[in-house]
Amino acid sequence: TGLTTGGLTCLAVQGGLLASAVDQKERISTKVLVGTFLLTKLFAYTLLGVGLGSLGSVLTLSPAVQGWMQITAGLYMLATAARLLDLHPIFRYTTLQPPKWAHRTARKITKNESLFTPGILGFMTVFIPCGVTQAMMVLAISSGSPLTGAGIMFAFTLGTSPIFYALGASAVQLIQRIAPIAEAEDH
Numbered sequence: 001t002g003l004t005t006g007g008l009t010c011l012a013v014q015g016g017l018l019a020s021a022v023d024q025k026e027r028i029s030t031k032v033l034v035g036t037f038l039l040t041k042l043f044a045y046t047l048l049g050v051g052l053g054s055l056g057s058v059l060t061l062s063p064a065v066q067g068w069m070q071i072t073a074g075l076y077m078l079a080t081a082a083r084l085l086d087l088h089p090i091f092r093y094t095t096l097q098p099p100k101w102a103h104r105t106a107r108k109i110t111k112n113e114s115l116f117t118p119g120i121l122g123f124m125t126v127f128i129p130c131g132v133t134q135a136m137m138v139l140a141i142s143s144g145s146p147l148t149g150a151g152i153m154f155a156f157t158l159g160t161s162p163i164f165y166a167l168g169a170s171a172v173q174l175i176q177r178i179a180p181i182a183e184a185e186d187h
Helices: 002-022 030-059 063-084 089-094 100-110 117-127 131-143 146-186
Strands: none
Touching (some): 002 030, 002 063, 002 117, 002 131, 030 117, 030 131, 030 146, 063 089, 063 131, 100 117, 131 146
């Protein structure tokens, strides 16, 4: 799931954070910055998986409830796909928005020139999950185990990383090529 739809939908939601994190940071290579972003993202989602699995273990979900949760997650994924494809206006109501404080904080951090910016933003992606990630979160809860929940979120996030890395690094290189052209036009 991470290698296919997860990577693309997460990139659509979180790619702007990655591009902002590495834009105009010339003191260190793009590969290191993208790698830092992805490693902290992997760490954050693994921690989230531990928490979600712990929550699931406390809830003691029956197999029937686990099944319904997985069916609900699947239906939510289909509704998210329908929203992305703009099949009908009703599907725009299937979007779960992250808290406004997460948007404000992310915007503030992207303006920071610190070398820690990519890591902080990578960690903050946990507050801006895409639809497929939310389905994986439901799966982590339904696992009923902190270790299994961590494994689910780790594997999913690791699966998104190659697509995220390739497209993220490409977007950053494109931004870096366009910036000098835009500066020349301004002068």
